[in-house]
Amino acid sequence: xxxxxxxxxxxxxxxxxxxxxxxxxxxxxxxxxxxxxxxxxxxxxxxxxxxxxxxxxxxxxxxxxxxxxxxxxxxxxxxxxxxxxxxxxxxxxxxxxxxxxxxxxxxxxxxxxxxxxxxxxxxxxxxxxxxxxxxxxxxxxxxxx
Amino acid sequence: xxxxxxxxxxxxxxxxxxxxxxxxxxxxxxxxxxxxxxxxxxxxxxxxxxxxxxxxxxxxxxxxxxxxxxxxxxx
Numbered sequence: 001x002x003x004x005x006x007x008x009x010x011x012x013x014x015x016x017x018x019x020x021x022x023x024x025x026x027x028x029x030x031x032x033x034x035x036x037x038x039x040x041x042x043x044x045x046x047x048x049x050x051x052x053x054x055x056x057x058x059x060x061x062x063x064x065x066x067x068x069x070x071x072x073x074x075x076x077x078x079x080x081x082x083x084x085x086x087x088x089x090x091x092x093x094x095x096x097x098x099x100x101x102x103x104x105x106x107x108x109x110x111x112x113x114x115x116x117x118x119x120x121x122x123x124x125x126x127x128x129x130x131x132x133x134x135x136x137x138x139x140x141x142x143x144x145x
Numbered sequence: 146x147x148x149x150x151x152x153x154x155x156x157x158x159x160x161x162x163x164x165x166x167x168x169x170x171x172x173x174x175x176x177x178x179x180x181x182x183x184x185x186x187x188x189x190x191x192x193x194x195x196x197x198x199x200x201x202x203x204x205x206x207x208x209x210x211x212x213x214x215x216x217x218x219x220x
Contacts, residue, residue, distance in 0.1 A: 104205055
């Protein structure tokens with residue numbers, strides 16, 4: 001199989017939309033992921049997965065299904081590669097978190113931005129307008145969603 | 146002698162065929178396929194709330210002002 005060179009960073013709201021059919025972005029998330037799955041290496045990090053699982057658990061109150069998802073993230077390295085954010089990345093996220101002018105980004109959002117900068121990932125799949133318009137991601141970033 | 150040689154060739158072949166068959170039976174589960182085909186259905190216990198409102202209780206508007214979720218009337 002050909003190695004996927006292109007990388008895309010996936011935000012928590014995409015995972016939430018994908019797993020929650022009542023989400024307004026559910027169909028869009030499904031469609032885009034089906035399109036990019038074979039072309040891109042799909043990346044995320046543990047903060048974003050934590051956010052996904054918490055929101056889904058609170059919304060659905062379905063421990064069983066949310067646990068299956070959690071296990072999927074931890075035990076299947078394909079197709080989503082979940083980065084366990086190292087301290088260096090956490091500090092970069094902290095810097096972004098502290099430097100933001102308006103209180104728009106959560107710490108998990110900041111880890112996404114830090115990961116994109118750190119690993120030179122130029123494509124980000126998110127539905128979050130605050131990330132898309134973030135001044136920390138100015139040059140050459142492409143947003144899906 | 147010929148039979149012996151035939152057997153020796155067959156043995157590793159048989160083992161290989163068996164292992165390939167086993168591999169085929171054990172089809173790798175794709176997590177994305179699972180996600181796409183098994184979304185969580187059921188009641189929304191936090192209707193009308195954004196993810197930020199669920200996680201932190203409030204959200205921020207474009208101006209950076211705190212926005213609290215509208216209270217829903219209890220029936």
